[in-house]
Amino acid sequence: MNKIMVCIKRVVDYNVRVRVKPDGSGVMLDGVKMSVNPFDEIALEEALRIKERGSNAEVVAVSIGVADTQQQLRTALAMGADRAVLVQTDQPVEPLSAAQIFLALAKKENPDLILLGKQAIDDDANQTGQMLAALWERPQATYASKLAIEAGKATVTREVDAGLETIEVDLPAVVTVDLRLNEPRYVKLPDIMKAKKKPLDVITLDSLGIAAPVWLKAVKTEPPAQRQKGIMVKDTAELVDVLKKKGLI
Amino acid sequence: MAKVLIVGEHDGKTLNAATHKCVTCAAGIAGAEIAILLLGADTAAVAAQAAAIQGVSRVLRVDRAENAHPLAATFAPQVAAAANGFTHLFGPSTSFGKDLMPRVAALLGVPQVSDLMAVDGAYRFRRPIYAGNAIVTVEADPSRLLVATVRVASFEAAAAGGSATIESRSLEVALPTHTRYVGARSGSTDRPDLQTAARVVSGGRALASAENFKILYDLADKIGAAVGASRAAVDAGYAPNEMQVGQTGKIIAPEVYIAFGISGAIQHLTGIKDARTIVAVNKDPEAPIFEVADVGLVGDLFQVVPEFARLTGK
Structure with missing residues (x-):
């Protein structure tokens, strides 16, 4: 294992209650706290553990986005990534384009393993890893909750609807990670200072020759239908009574 | 006219109810002709179940030994080949569909609409974003195959009463050997399935x-x-x-x-x-x-x- 590439997305922080703009043109992002997509943080943590277990692989964190995405890459460097690459663009990048961009980086970097979150918590699309694996013509192992690497292979336990499934893939491969793979480390202050000196390359989307068009036009954005607050009952007997009357039990 | 191909989910014995829900979603496209694609080692039993879903006109079976387990890497090139001639390709937003469909879309060089929750037109759909805190209406280019996953909780299961024709297909597609099924641990119980339980x-x-x-x-x-x-x-x-x-x-x-x-x-x-x-x-x-x-x-x-x-x- 010589190199692991970890794809990171800058997203609205997990704890922010997202609100829709009154004119329906999107969600309110001004002044909102931005963070590393939590699933990508787990992906990075896994890469660092593989490195620390003795493989000594180089861990490269990559991202696509506005100039401020450097903040999230600095966080990745502070966690322990060796270097970072930002493909800078102000335009929105949909999963298919993101996969094409990561493919271009993969062809430059030639990693043995690409790790990323199973989905980003903004668009909830759950596509980029699978698309990248397809374009790269390499295996994919999605929703990983356990990952073992040995002799050019990865054995991956996947969280699926029926329970857990284990597959074996030849490396290089794309692995998308689920919540229970690990618990990411906290970043310590000295690491933040050290991260400032680590290399962070910024390249433009144009330099890769990828157009990243609008594949799907967002026509309007609305708040979801709200459920009405219902009734409160005083005890279990009344609860069972209400549910029986509604024919629910 | 819209021609929708739905990738059916099954375990070799039973067609997953998510498939019936995809049919209801597809039927929301006016005048849609609906077909179900089944990949497996032996899909005879599930093909009969798929053919009985109301609104389905054709069931396409692709039986081969490599399809015994639903590996996205193995299924995707076959689904991509089978989608030829269709305008829409749907799969369920289950772990099966979420794993498979983006790989198919990328092989075909088209985007995917994830988690369709409402159909406003043949190329206009609503889907949740930000954990459901916002609902976005998206429009796709009608000149391309529309690949989507269907948020199964948003649709009722299509009723029985159909009598679709069943066709066996052999797709001349080379399959990768870089991905292998090892095993599964399923929490199977006698209780109803969480995703379809009343x-x-x-x-x-x-x-x-x-x-x-x-x-x-x-x-x-x-x-x-x-x-x-x-x-x-x-x-x-x-x-x-x-x-x-x-x-x-x-x-x-x-x-x-x-x-x-x-x-x-x-x-x-x-x-x-x-x-x-x-x-x-x-x-x-x-x-x-x-x-x-x-x-x-x-x-x-x-x-x-x-x-x-x-x-x-x-």
Whole structure:
């Protein structure tokens, strides 16, 4: 294992209650706290553990986005990534384009393993890893909750609807990670200072020759239908009574 | 005219109800001609079930030994080949469909619309983003194949009563050998399937241990319910991963969802908001779940659950 590439997305922080703009043109992002997509943080943590277990692989964190995405890459460097690459663009990048961009980086970097979150918590699309694996013509192992690497292979336990499934893939491969793979480390202050000196390359989307068009036009954005607050009952007997009357039990 | 191909999900014996829900979604496109694609080692039994779904005109079977397990790397090139001639390609937003469909879309060089929750036109759909905090209407280019996953909780299952033709297909597609199935651990129980159950009983971190979940299993068995859990409970090891309900777990739409000791984080609520009736029992009267519950009870679940079971005893 010589190199692991970890794809990171800058997203609205997990704890922010997202609100829709009154004119329906999107969600309110001004002044909102931005963070590393939590699933990508787990992906990075896994890469660092593989490195620390003795493989000594180089861990490269990559991202696509506005100039401020450097903040999230600095966080990745502070966690322990060796270097970072930002493909800078102000335009929105949909999963298919993101996969094409990561493919271009993969062809430059030639990693043995690409790790990323199973989905980003903004668009909830759950596509980029699978698309990248397809374009790269390499295996994919999605929703990983356990990952073992040995002799050019990865054995991956996947969280699926029926329970857990284990597959074996030849490396290089794309692995998308689920919540229970690990618990990411906290970043310590000295690491933040050290991260400032680590290399962070910024390249433009144009330099890769990828157009990243609008594949799907967002026509309007609305708040979801709200459920009405219902009734409160005083005890279990009344609860069972209400549910029986509604024919629910 | 829209020609929709739906990738059917099955275990070799039974067609997953998610497939029937994809049919309902596809039928929302005016004048759609609907076909179901089945890949497997032997799809005879599930093909008969698919052919009986109302609104389906054709069932395409692709039987080959390599299709014994639904590996995305193996299935994707076959699905991509089979999609030729169709205008739409749908799969369910289950772990099967979510794994497979983007790989197919990328092979075909087209984008994917994830989690269709409403059909506004042949190329205009609504889908949730930000854990369901916003609903976006998207429009796709009609000149391209439209690949999508269907949010199964948003659609009723299509009824029986169809009589589609069944065709066996042999696709001349080279399959990769870089991905191999090793095994599975399924939490199979006699209880109803969480994703399709009419009644669901669910527990949160307040259950405090895996042993304590037993009181929920007992109640579930009395009322014929499936059992779910919050992410907190699964993370703590009180319940297995396949029980997780929420943004990153299962999105469900039962007739009644009874939540015990679940506070109601937005990520959990997004998994249950299509439930017809939400019942919440929580010690904390300020728990956010009471804001969306149709029936709420402030109380100690360790008293309420056994009492509930006793009062509903079969």
